[in-house]
Amino acid sequence: MQAKIFNGNDGDFLFWTPEADDVVLVGPEQRAVPLPQRPLPVFAHAIQDGRRPDDDALGAGIYEYLRRYPDCDGGYDLADLLRNAYSHYLMDIAAQVIMIEEKEVDAPFLRRKITGLKILALLEARSQLYYQLGRSYFEFATMFTELPHCRIHLLAAREYLQRALQLEADDPATLNLLAQIEAWFGMNAAACRLWQQAATLVGEPTRSALLQRAAETQATSSESPLIDELEALGATLLLIGAGEFAQALEILERLQEQGRIMAELPTPEFYYLLGHCREKCTDSGQALVAYIQALEIDPEFSLAQAGFDRLSQGES
Numbered sequence: 001m002q003a004k005i006f007n008g009n010d011g012d013f014l015f016w017t018p019e020a021d022d023v024v025l026v027g028p029e030q031r032a033v034p035l036p037q038r039p040l041p042v043f044a045h046a047i048q049d050g051r052r053p054d055d056d057a058l059g060a061g062i063y064e065y066l067r068r069y070p071d072c073d074g075g076y077d078l079a080d081l082l083r084n085a086y087s088h089y090l091m092d093i094a095a096q097v098i099m100i101e102e103k104e105v106d107a108p109f110l111r112r113k114i115t116g117l118k119i120l121a122l123l124e125a126r127s128q129l130y131y132q133l134g135r136s137y138f139e140f141a142t143m144f145t146e147l148p149h150c151r152i153h154l155l156a157a158r159e160y161l162q163r164a165l166q167l168e169a170d171d172p173a174t175l176n177l178l179a180q181i182e183a184w185f186g187m188n189a190a191a192c193r194l195w196q197q198a199a200t201l202v203g204e205p206t207r208s209a210l211l212q213r214a215a216e217t218q219a220t221s222s223e224s225p226l227i228d229e230l231e232a233l234g235a236t237l238l239l240i241g242a243g244e245f246a247q248a249l250e251i252l253e254r255l256q257e258q259g260r261i262m263a264e265l266p267t268p269e270f271y272y273l274l275g276h277c278r279e280k281c282t283d284s285g286q287a288l289v290a291y292i293q294a295l296e297i298d299p300e301f302s303l304a305q306a307g308f309d310r311l312s313q314g315e316s
Contacts, residue, residue: 015039041065127168134161147234186225
């Protein structure tokens with residue numbers, strides 16, 4: 001046995017290299033599955049006194065390692081071993097992806113979905129998997145909590161959507177979403193081409209809507225990329241966290257005046273943050289206006305409702 005300490009962020013794993021003829025035994029028939037001749041991640045506690053980890057511990061370690069590091073080197077070999085010897089783990093991953101797909105979730109669950117899709121995509125390069133990854137990264141980028149990192153997430157979304165098109169060049173959903181991202185990055189000519197291509201693949205009224213998006217984007221080519229405004233909005237979250245409400249308010253009011261973010265992403269969080277900063281800067285009247293605007297978008301948005309109740313009752 002060869003092992004070395006994994007120098008990651010957690011130190012939970014060792015790398016163990018199997019002997020040349022080593023196998024794991026699978027199922028009631030004890031089918032032998034050869035182990036790849038490469039270091040395999042194992043929970044550190046599973047290696048006792050230099051002995052070989054048992055088969056169950058080996059599978060559990062590989063599964064958890066891939067969940068933490070789906071982009072690791074040699075990921076295909078690890079996922080392939082799960083497929084051949086520990087298929088129940090892949091079934092669990094697929095079930096989690098489906099479950100998360102069917103409900104509205106927050107950022108940690110969406111991150112888990114992305115991880116699961118990455119592991120599945122290691123084993124099968126399918127356009128639909130890449131599209132799901134691109135769409136999930138797009139959704140991730142537009143979550144308010146993730147706006148400080150929106151550029152990184154949108155670049156990842158773009159990469160996966162481009163991979164999807166390499167496998168299926170005429171998928172209108174992929175073309176449409178990639179066009180949206182290109183437009184947000186200011187790549188208006190590319191966005192227009194993609195929307196026009198998508199329009200040839202669908203019927204009315206979707207066709208006209210796509211062509212209208214292309215025409216509108218072409219007409220706004222002189223504007224700064226929307227990604228810059230999204231990053232500015234993300235910066236306000238950091239400023240608010242640091243107690244710099246006046247600075248955050250200055251940015252939010254500029255973004256409100258420009259109007260592009262709310263046109264693309266109408267969300268109550270924007271107006272809630274605007275109201276929160278106005279309230280912290282002792283402008284209760286305009287804070288109340290912003291809370292009302294948030295509630296017009298989502299009447300169930302509890303933070304805005306609390307702000308409205310507080311100010312309408314004359315509390316400071």
